[in-house]
Each structure stands twice: as structure tokens, then as C-alpha cells.
Amino acid sequence: MKRSGYWKFALLGVAWLLAVPPAKAACNSPVAMQILGSGGPIAEGSRAGSSALLWLDGKAVLLIDAGSGAFVRYGEAGARFEDHLAIAITHFHADHAADLDAILNSGGFSDRTADLPVIGPVGSDYFPGMRDHLRALFDPQAGAYRYLSGYLDGSEGKVRLLPVEASPDGATLVFEDVARQVKVTAVPVEHGVVPALAYLVEIRGRTIVFAGDQNAMSQGFVDALAGRRPDILVAHNVIPEGEGQPRGLHRPPGSIGEMAAAIDPKLLVLSHNMQRALVRQQEGEAAIRQHYKGPMVVADDLACFAL
Numbered sequence: 486m487k488r489s490g491y492w493k494f495a496l497l498g499v500a501w502l503l504a505v506p507p508a509k510a511a512c513n514s515p516v517a518m519q520i521l522g523s524g525g526p527i528a529e530g531s532r533a534g535s536s537a538l539l540w541l542d543g544k545a546v547l548l549i550d551a552g553s554g555a556f557v558r559y560g561e562a563g564a565r566f567e568d569h570l571a572i573a574i575t576h577f578h579a580d581h582a583a584d585l586d587a588i589l590n591s592g593g594f595s596d597r598t599a600d601l602p603v604i605g606p607v608g609s610d611y612f613p614g615m616r617d618h619l620r621a622l623f624d625p626q627a628g629a630y631r632y633l634s635g636y637l638d639g640s641e642g643k644v645r646l647l648p649v650e651a652s653p654d655g656a657t658l659v660f661e662d663v664a665r666q667v668k669v670t671a672v673p674v675e676h677g678v679v680p681a682l683a684y685l686v687e688i689r690g691r692t693i694v695f696a697g698d699q700n701a702m703s704q705g706f707v708d709a710l711a712g713r714r715p716d717i718l719v720a721h722n723v724i725p726e727g728e729g730q731p732r733g734l735h736r737p738p739g740s741i742g743e744m745a746a747a748i749d750p751k752l753l754v755l756s757h758n759m760q761r762a763l764v765r766q767q768e769g770e771a772a773i774r775q776h777y778k779g780p781m782v783v784a785d786d787l788a789c790f791a792l
Contacts, residue, residue, distance in 0.1 A: 516689050516792040517539075517789055518792065519788065523785050531786065532554075532786055533553065534554050535555075535575075535757050537756075544565070550575055550697075551588050556591070571601070572585070572602070572603045574606075575605075576605075576682065577679070578698070585622075586622050586629075589633065601644055603648055612680055619636070623636050652671075667687070669684055672705070679734075681699065683695055683703075683706055691716045693719070694718045703736075714751065718754065720741050721756060725738065726738050741777075746776040753779060753782075
């Protein structure tokens with residue numbers, strides 16, 4: 486083959502590859518939970534930051550967290566902004582909220598017209614609450630993305646975001662759609678100085694608990710959900726067992742096992758997987774198994790769990 490013919494063939498091959506649409510990873514079950522991002526705050530592989538979707542009849546009705554990289558996984562999953570009933574953020578660490586603005590920016594190109602509840606914690610001296618976070622993004626005078634300020638009042642072709650801040654004093658019903666049988670309850674958890682929430686999602690008779698980032702002092706969370714036996718408990722696999730690990734932010738594996746044993750899920754899903762935990766995963770799972778004996782799986786990005 487002549488060199489010119491070779492390059493023509495090669496260029497045609499590249500053009501064909503570019504024309505092939507990316508594979509979709511949507512959950513096709515009537516009710517499903519999908520982990521969009523299964524990683525943490527360190528860029529240490531192919532895992533995106535914490536994020537998950539709840540699917541109902543092929544529609545992504547709830548987005549839970551939107552950490553770094555979730556924007557890409559969101560597109561790969563085939564989620565549509567107009568299908569969301571609500572968005573819920575557990576706390577405002579970047580690996581849980583950094584791509585919220587990117588997903589909202591994308592949503593500005595959708596056909597959505599209905600207001601959108603956006604749920605999160607109240608603020609503190611160290612972190613904003615959901616209202617102040619949205620203002621910091623979209624305030625028309627001082628917002629980082631002031632060109633999207635229409636999200637605050639529904640102007641300029643944007644839907645209106647409805648900030649919902651959960652009480653730090655106990656479990657709070659933060660969203661309910663009776664017709665679709667979807668209910669979201671926020672439960673405060675301990676995560677150092679960071680105001681943080683877990684979420685109990687009830688969807689058409691199924692129950693999913695997103696434990697979020699929490700440390701072993703989150704006894705109120707365990708008490709609120711003890712014996713609940715959800716279909717899925719999503720817990721965060723961040724630190725290994727043993728001395729010298731930072732205890733102020735996350736549960737070590739043994740404590741995850743104690744939490745899971747008390748709540749008694751039908752399936753324990755480990756997400757927010759960091760290398761420091763994964764390199765000692767066998768040891769960590771043994772520590773969990775000292776307390777929790779039920780089914781357990783380590784999630785990857787885009788993993789889908791039918792309910």
C-alpha cells in the first residue's frame with residue numbers, strides 16, 4: 486500500500502471511531518441504584534468522586550452527591566436533568582459536591598421547566614449551608630458562575646432551584662413525591678467540623694441508605710436506623726483498620742461492620758473507595774465480617790444494583 490493510501494485509510498478509521506457514540510450504562514430495572522463515582526478526593530485511578538443515582542422506570546429521579554468526575558459518569562449513565570425530582574448533597578467537601586455546578590450548567594440546556602429541590606446541610610462557621618453554597622455559585626453580583634444566576638429565581642431560561650436545608654438535630658423528611666412513592670429523609674452524621682448528612686431513600690417500597698462520610702461517633706445515625714433492614718446500605722470504604730489512621734472523619738472497617746450489623750441491610754455496598762483502604766481490603770473485609778455477616782460488594786463506577 487502506498488503511504489498516501491495508508492494515511493487515507495488511517496484517517497477514515499479515526500473518523501469512524503469518532504462517529505461512534507459512547508456506550509451508555511443506564512440502569513434498566515424498574516427500580517435501581519447506580520453508583521456514578523466510587524472514589525475519593527485523591528486523583529489515584531479511574532474512580533470519580535462520590536455520586537449516585539436512583540432510577541425509577543428508566544428515569545434518574547434522584548442524584549445523591551456530585552463529586553469530582555461525576556459529570557462524566559452522569560453523561561455515561563444516560564441521566565437526564567429533566568427527570569430529576571431532587572438533588573441531595575451530603576456535605577460540601579469537593580469530592581462530594583465539586584461537579585454540582587457542572588451538572589447544573591449542563592441542565593441549562595435541557596427542556597426542564599419545573600422547579601428543582603436541592604437538599605443539603607445547614608451551614609456552620611466553617612462551611613456554608615445549601616442556600617449559601619448556591620448563592621456563592623450563582624449570585625448575580627458576586628457568584629463564581631454569575632452567568633447562571635437565573636437558577637436562583639427561575640429567570641433567564643433557567644429552572645428555579647429550591648434549596649432545602651436539613652435540621653442538624655435529628656432525622657428530617659426533606660422530600661416526598663406521593664404519586665411516585667419517593668421519600669427522602671436526612672439524618673445528621675458526625676464528620677469532624679463538617680456539617681454532614683446521611684440519606685434514607687424510600688422508593689416504591691424499596692429502601693436505600695446512603696451513610697455518607699461519617700465517623701464512629703455517629704451514634705445518632707445508627708440509633709435512627711437500627712434494625713431498619715434496608716435493601717442497600719452504601720458505606721464509605723476510606724481508611725484501613727489499625728492505629729495511625731485519621732479517625733475524625735471516617736469509620737474504619739470494624740466500625741463499618743458494627744454500623745452494618747445494627748442496621749442489617751440486605752446488601753452492604755462499599756463505595757468512596759480509596760487506595761489506602763483497597764490495598765488492605767482483605768484485612769478490612771475481615772474486620773467488617775467480625776460484626777456484619779450479610780452480603781457485601783465493593784462498588785466500581787457505574788455499577789448498577791436492581792431493587
